[in-house]
Amino acid sequence: MPRSSNVSETSAAAEVTTGDWRQIEPIALPGTLAAAKDAFHDRGFHGTSIRDIAARAGVSLPTLYYHHENKQGILVALLEAGMSSVLGRVRAAIGDAGTPPEQLSNAVEAIVLHMTADLELASVARELRYLDHDNPHRQHYVGMRTEVEDLLEDILRRGIDSGDFQIEGDVKESLRYLLGACQEVTTWYHPSGTRSPAEVAGSYAATSLRAVGARPTAHH
Secondary structure, eight states: OOOOOOGGGGGGGGOOOTTTTTOOOOOOOOHHHHHHHHHHHHHTTTTOOHHHHHHHHTOOHHHHHHHOSSHHHHHHHHHHHHHHHHHHHHHHHHHTOOSHHHHHHHHHHHHHHHHHHTHHHHHGGGGGGGSOTTOTTHHHHHHHHHHHHHHHHHHHHHHHHHTSOOOOSOHHHHHHHHHHHHHTHHHHOOTTSSSOHHHHHHHHHHHHHHHTTOOOOOOO
């Protein structure tokens, strides 16, 4: 009898401490998920078959189905792995800072580091549209994503109250702008390019601070 996706095998990604949120390394994934990550990035969810994933992973179809109920189950596992990484990095990054500008800088840096450190996994987030709305794991993923949004919104509101940020209009609109800019990194960044993940993340952190009317913090 096939098992449903074991997303707990990737839950350790959320266990990030204040000392290592700047680590620039892809998340360690089981072979089948690593193969699926690459396949989804290359061909998209609909363009990838279960046989494609099994062939890339070097396993039989029965072995693949033993660990994952179906292709959607594999997508769920990858989505949760990616979002748990983002959430873990952001929590740790915020905890590693004091003032709202420092916290926002760190949070944006953490998000962009996730995007650039594992471009293929970060790109899988775009495939959420293919996950059935009645999938029981969808709400868990969306809940983690909402927590990231809430953490950043709280920083923005506290920064406005303290006078550190000058935001006109809807705070949520500013938040959508910042998060959308971070997500777009996956559409243009190439690991073989001239800019390192740390350089891109630092640049986005500084730009985000300017966007909310704050001075960039000292980057380290």
